[in-house]
Amino acid sequence: MEKLVIEGGQRLQGTIRASGAKNAALPIMIATLLAPGEHRLTNLPELADVSSTLSLLGRMGCPSLVGDSTKIDTTRIAFNEAPYDVVRKMRASVLVLGPMLARQGEARVSLPGGCAIGVRPIDQHLKGLEALGAKFELKGGYIHGTAGRLRGADITLDFPTVGGTENIIMAAVLAEGTTHLRNAAREPEVVDLCNFLTTLGAQIEGAGTDVITIEGVTRLTPASRPYPICPDRIETGTWLCAAAITGGDIEITDTDPAQLTDVLTKLQEAGCTITTSGTSIRCQGPETLRPFELTTEPYPGFPTDMQAQLMVLATLANGESTVTEKIFENRFMHVPELCRMGARIDAQGNVATIEGVPTLTGAAVMASDLRASAALVLAGLSAQGLTEVLRIYHLDRGYEHLVDKLKGVGARIARISDAVREESVMLAALDA
Ligand code: UD1
Numbered sequence: 001m002e003k004l005v006i007e008g009g010q011r012l013q014g015t016i017r018a019s020g021a022k023n024a025a026l027p028i029m030i031a032t033l034l035a036p037g038e039h040r041l042t043n044l045p046e047l048a049d050v051s052s053t054l055s056l057l058g059r060m061g062c063p064s065l066v067g068d069s070t071k072i073d074t075t076r077i078a079f080n081e082a083p084y085d086v087v088r089k090m091r092a093s094v095l096v097l098g099p100m101l102a103r104q105g106e107a108r109v110s111l112p113g114g115c116a117i118g119v120r121p122i123d124q125h126l127k128g129l130e131a132l133g134a135k136f137e138l139k140g141g142y143i144h145g146t147a148g149r150l151r152g153a154d155i156t157l158d159f160p161t162v163g164g165t166e167n168i169i170m171a172a173v174l175a176e177g178t179t180h181l182r183n184a185a186r187e188p189e190v191v192d193l194c195n196f197l198t199t200l201g202a203q204i205e206g207a208g209t210d211v212i213t214i215e216g217v218t219r220l221t222p223a224s225r226p227y228p229i230c231p232d233r234i235e236t237g238t239w240l241c242a243a244a245i246t247g248g249d250i251e252i253t254d255t256d257p258a259q260l261t262d263v264l265t266k267l268q269e270a271g272c273t274i275t276t277s278g279t280s281i282r283c284q285g286p287e288t289l290r291p292f293e294l295t296t297e298p299y300p301g302f303p304t305d306m307q308a309q310l311m312v313l314a315t316l317a318n319g320e321s322t323v324t325e326k327i328f329e330n331r332f333m334h335v336p337e338l339c340r341m342g343a344r345i346d347a348q349g350n351v352a353t354i355e356g357v358p359t360l361t362g363a364a365v366m367a368s369d370l371r372a373s374a375a376l377v378l379a380g381l382s383a384q385g386l387t388e389v390l391r392i393y394h395l396d397r398g399y400e401h402l403v404d405k406l407k408g409v410g411a412r413i414a415r416i417s418d419a420v421r422e423e424s425v426m427l428a429a430l431d432a
Pocket residue numbers: 022023024026091092118119120121122123124125126159160161162163164189304305327328329
């Protein structure tokens with residue numbers, strides 16, 4: 001396996017282009033199942049989760065051809081199943097339930113089970129799909145869903161779950177009659193999915209608000225033009241934090257400032273100078289970061305996927321910050337690793353209190369989820385000495401061309417075999 005080696009202390013400066021959003025790409029790729037034929041998607045990021053989704057579609061009988069415009073052919077579906085070995089790697093596979101029940105009247109999906117950031121049940125997905133007429137049974141670790149033609153319904157979610165909202169929308173677009181989905185997730189990725197479905201002929205109103213109304217149609221057809229995936233707001237926010245933590249100056253292009261309002265406000269509170277224009281955001285980090293209070297919330301509140309990255313900024317602020325995680329249980333896995341780098345963090349339940357320190361020091365660290373790993377990279381960029389970030393496969397799931405992007409703004413970072421232990425070899429890799 002490989003690891004990242006980072007020599008911290010460089011002031012990062014330059015421009016980074018935002019990639020397409022992973023969390024929009026995955027549901028949109030799965031939504032192609034709804035309309036038989038050839039689909040084309042652009043701005044699809046090169047990520048492990050995108051490859052896993054394409055291989056899942058391939059296993060179901062829908063081949064794809066990756067390129068600047070990726071083609072997915074959903075003319076025929078040969079198997080109505082998302083098997084365990086795919087779902088285990090990527091929970092988003094559960095999103096095949098909605099489209100498969102709508103198009104095939106049947107879906108078998110391995111139960112995702114627990115994962116590093118909490119239990120993550122899918123009860124709201126099932127509740128919504130049942131309201132549309134699907135029936136479910138659990139057999140051998142698989143959820144087996146069956147349905148005749150789905151019928152529109154009035155559904156109120158207990159919590160505005162992102163995946164649940166997406167699954168229910170994808171089922172309702174082919175249902176008979178009208179569906180009102182209340183307390184729906186308002187995330188930009190839900191809006192992007194709805195925009196994509198609209199290009200296939202779906203009739204959806206209210207995307208981006210908490211009530212989404214769907215008028216079912218009898219069939220959907222692939223669009224004649226390629227569909228561009230929206231920019232990744234979490235990747236954008238992560239690179240803005242890289243500027244913030246190194247006292248640097250980074251401009252992110254091809255992004256959407258309107259999707260990051262809460263993150264930008266928090267960066268300003270921390271002392272950063274933020275300038276936005278059209279599709280770009282520039283962040284100039286301060287000499288000394290200021291402490292702040294942060295609570296994660298469903299969109300448009302502060303995103304849980306940026307919590308770990310902001311916490312790293314707090315570790316270097318001149319005072320005490322608090323971070324409250326309200327979306328997921330057990331999402332503080334970066335805390336012990338950051339403490340090993342010299343951070344002073346006291347995590348009790350879902351609240352972390354962070355006492356800023358003047359500097360972090362490099363260490364070998366590892367995390368068991370994607371955003372926690374990103375936080376460790378940020379910590380490494382500012383730390384004194386060498387940081388090794390292990391279990392790099394988490395980062396491969398969500399950050400396209402991470403090493404090249406950070407090198408492009410002046411970071412000393414390299415990807416090497418995790419068998420390498422000698423400092424001289426690691427330093428040589430940084431110079432290569
Ligand atoms: C999506 C994102 C993920 C992000 C999360 C919250 C994708 C592929 N992933 O995940 O990066 O961190 O939104 O913004 O888009 N819940 C239930 N029952 C359900 C569904 C969810 O209790 O049926 C709970 C979960 O356990 C969790 C919370 O709701 O505590 C949020 O989950 P959800 O919004 O569904 O997140 P995902 O769609 O899994």
